[in-house]
Amino acid sequence: MRIAFLSGDQAFKDAVKAAANNWLPHINLTFDFVEGESGDIRISSEPGIYWSMIGTNALLIEEGPTMRLSPDLRAPAFFAANVMHEFGHALGAEHEHLHPASNIPWNKPAVYAAHGVAEDADEGDYARRSVDERYFNLLDASDFDYTPYDPKSIMHYAVRQNWTLGDFKIDLNLVLSDKDKAFMAKAYPFPAAQTA
Structure with missing residues (x-):
């Protein structure tokens, strides 16, 4: 490449x-x-x-x-x-926090507020749509090849605790996870070893 x-x-x-x-x-x-x-x-x-x-x-x-x-x-x-x-x-790879099976307990008003979305913004508001696309609109499982949800993925955004309900957060992942490696190894496989 x-x-x-x-x-x-x-x-x-x-x-x-x-x-x-x-x-x-x-x-x-x-x-x-x-x-x-x-x-x-x-x-x-x-x-x-x-x-x-x-x-x-x-x-x-x-x-x-x-x-x-x-x-x-x-x-x-x-x-x-x-x-x-x-x-x-x-x-x-797509964003992992938009995985069809992610279960992030978002506090949507807090995320909207952090991104300057007006409290009374409706679904057609550009700023609200941008936040929804970035954080909340999960991918359609029928459109993607995916593995089980991986909160340790390099493709996962950090999730601030004050953006969620309860005691939930995900720090920024700094390295490739085992599932990241396995997914890419499947997508771009090395030739199978030849045996005599």
């Missing part, structure tokens, strides 16, 4: 490569990081943004970035976790 850097200094590029390469032992792919504007994935360095197209949808974008990563390297573990998360999207 060719991965082009559209922008970013060498420290940023090196940190992206190191974090993304955490996926490689678990997938039958290689990452060929290149300069220029030609790549299956094209990364731009943009402060404050972590975002990626999902899977082969990146191939539908003819020019410009298909992934955006913030260049802030002051918290290396946080940066690496976000890069692994976005590369998970690039490899086809």
Whole structure:
């Protein structure tokens, strides 16, 4: 898979490569990081943004970035976790907190308030729809290949305790979980070992 850097200094590029390469032992792919504007994935360095197209949808974008990563390297573990998360999207993974079987006891008014959604916003309100899509609208089980819900997944958002009912929270996952590795190994399998 060719991965082009559209922008970013060498420290940023090196940190992206190191974090993304955490996926490689678990997938039958290689990452060929290149300069220029030609790549299956094209990364731009943009402060404050972590975002990626999902899977082969990146191939539908003819020019410009298909992934955006913030260049802030002051918290290396946080940066690496976000890069692994976005590369998970690039490899086809969706958000784990939207898993059809997730059971997060959301305190929706608290989440809306934290994102500046007016208390009286109806379902057609853009800000409310954005929050619903980001946190509450679970994926349709019939549309996806998925494994059991994994709160330890790198694809899971952190869930603040004050955004939930009761004593529930999920801290930011900083490493690939065993289920992340197994899912990608199934999606991008290595050839079966030949026996004589």
